[in-house]
Amino acid sequence: xxxxxxxxxxxxxxxxxxxxxxxxxxxxxxxxxxxxxxxxxxxxxxxxxxxxxxxxxxxxxxxxxxxxxxxxxxxxxxxxxxxxxxxxxxxxxxxxxxxxxxxxxxxxxxxxx
Amino acid sequence: xxxxxxxxxxxxxxxxxxxxxxxxxxxxxxxxxxxxxxxxxxxxxxxxxxxxxxxxxxxxxxxxxxxxxxxxxxxxxxxxxxxxxxxxxxxxxxxxxxxxxxxxxxxxxxxxx
Numbered sequence: 420x421x422x423x424x425x426x427x428x429x430x431x432x433x434x435x436x437x438x439x440x441x442x443x444x445x446x447x448x449x450x451x452x453x454x455x456x457x458x459x460x461x462x463x464x465x466x467x468x469x470x471x472x473x474x475x476x477x478x479x480x481x482x483x484x485x486x487x488x489x490x491x492x493x494x495x496x497x498x499x500x501x502x503x504x505x506x507x508x509x510x511x512x513x514x515x516x517x518x519x520x521x522x523x524x525x526x527x528x529x530x531x532x
Numbered sequence: 533x534x535x536x537x538x539x540x541x542x543x544x545x546x547x548x549x550x551x552x553x554x555x556x557x558x559x560x561x562x563x564x565x566x567x568x569x570x571x572x573x574x575x576x577x578x579x580x581x582x583x584x585x586x587x588x589x590x591x592x593x594x595x596x597x598x599x600x601x602x603x604x605x606x607x608x609x610x611x612x613x614x615x616x617x618x619x620x621x622x623x624x625x626x627x628x629x630x631x632x633x634x635x636x637x638x639x640x641x642x643x644x645x
Binding site for chain 1: 536565572573574575577580588622624631632633634635636637638639
């Protein structure tokens with residue numbers, strides 16, 4: 420079956436530090452990959468996506484590259500801000516006809532001034 | 533305009549009661565979902581409907597019954613509430629191609645006392 424594994428948190432960083440949240444996946448076929456963000460007390464928002472190998476998704480200074488050879492989709496940001504404090508979820512959608520978005524367990528990021 | 537709206541946002545109720553959560557989307561999407569998020573932030577799909585037809589029904593107690601009167605609405609009814617049902621419930625929707633993943637509502641925090 421499909422599965423997503425992401426690094427366990429919580430992660431605490433100082434403002435302007437470099438962020439990496441690791442994500443690896445197992446899937447049949449060629450999945451689409453996503454990062455969602457959940458700010459405190461809110462629902463999930465799509466942060467970025469990639470639909471095929473070597474695609475790079477980017478948004479709000481965050482980036483992730485779809486690496487088929489390592490089955491990874493690591494999230495990075497060069498300089499985090501306090502407003503980036505949230506829970507980040509890696510997710511995949513595999514193959515045609517699949518209706519289920521499979522999530523990782525989430526990584527809580529806290530950025531301190 | 534809110535794309536996916538859920539009501540109520542908070543729900544506190546006693547064990548044994550029956551309650552409903554409503555969800556509506558104005559995006560014209562064909563598929564709607566219910567997810568449960570536990571206290572550790574883990575997201576698990578419960579149900580999915582495509583054009584009012586049930587297509588995913590994960591291992592969920594039959595006290596949970598989804599109802600889709602039309603493709604813009606997917607309500608969740610829960611009978612005989614138990615303490616373990618306390619969680620945040622998210623509604624989501626997607627177009628059939630799901631290229632952009634899902635659009636989520638802001639969640640309903642259910643507390644059973």
